[in-house]
Amino acid sequence: MALLILGLVLFLGVHSIRIVANGWRTQQRARLGEMRWKTMYSVVSIIGFVLIVVGFGLARQHPVLLYVPPVGLRHLNAPFTLLAFVLVAAAYVPGNHLKAKLGHPMLAAVKVWAFGHLLATGMLHDVLLFGAFLLWAIVDFASARRRDRADGVVYPVGTAKGDVIAVVAGIVGWAVFAGWLHAWLIGVNPMG
Structure with a gap:
């Protein structure tokens, strides 16, 4: 269950930046550049998604x-x-x-x-x-x-x-x- 929760925190967390820190997001995009920001965002999203999939699969084994x-x-x-x-x-x-x-x-x-x-x-x-x-x-x-x-x-x-x-x-x-x-x-x- 821990992997599922960690995956949800990472995936939904990175997808929530605009909700909780839109100004910070804008600053980081300007500071890092659009491509670097999108790359970092995508990497965290993919890691979170993989953890969700693996964690969900493991949690299903112990319902x-x-x-x-x-x-x-x-x-x-x-x-x-x-x-x-x-x-x-x-x-x-x-x-x-x-x-x-x-x-x-x-x-x-x-x-x-x-x-x-x-x-x-x-x-x-x-x-x-x-x-x-x-x-x-x-x-x-x-x-x-x-x-x-x-x-x-x-x-x-x-x-x-x-x-x-x-x-x-x-x-x-x-x-x-x-x-x-x-x-x-x-x-x-x-x-x-």
């Missing part, structure tokens, strides 16, 4: 049950995750209404993904992983929206074409991940 979710809640995870994939696609597809409305659909996707998984799982390692990501995404989304308002950021208006591309890409990504990759990478078949 601690906190609660047993009702079967109905477990089934709700599929539509939550589908929505999360659409939101991820919306973060990258230009000119869609989700990006125009939310500003930060990737953070909204993390919230939806983590919440859905908390409904479907009840082990301590699951609650640590998904709870940490949910809490981080809630705080980061609010912080990013506050920055947008303060900076007068306006996102481009969405189009039907952008919406269709984001939705189709999200559905295809979700189908591939839920139907095949989740079982292969994580060892759990969400469709089974």
Whole structure:
């Protein structure tokens, strides 16, 4: 469990710098240069991610049950995750209404993904992983929206074409991940 926690602290910590120390972040980027800052940021992120993956895998070998979710809640995870994939696609597809409305659909996707998984799982390692990501995404989304308002950021208006591309890409990504990759990478078949 210690590796999982350390990974979460590193990964979410480096992704929280803008929330807690945006001025310091700006100073460091200027002092170090954009490429060096991004390299250091990426290295810490990758180390944190690897520790999360390894720590989660180790924690799954010694599960601690906190609660047993009702079967109905477990089934709700599929539509939550589908929505999360659409939101991820919306973060990258230009000119869609989700990006125009939310500003930060990737953070909204993390919230939806983590919440859905908390409904479907009840082990301590699951609650640590998904709870940490949910809490981080809630705080980061609010912080990013506050920055947008303060900076007068306006996102481009969405189009039907952008919406269709984001939705189709999200559905295809979700189908591939839920139907095949989740079982292969994580060892759990969400469709089974």
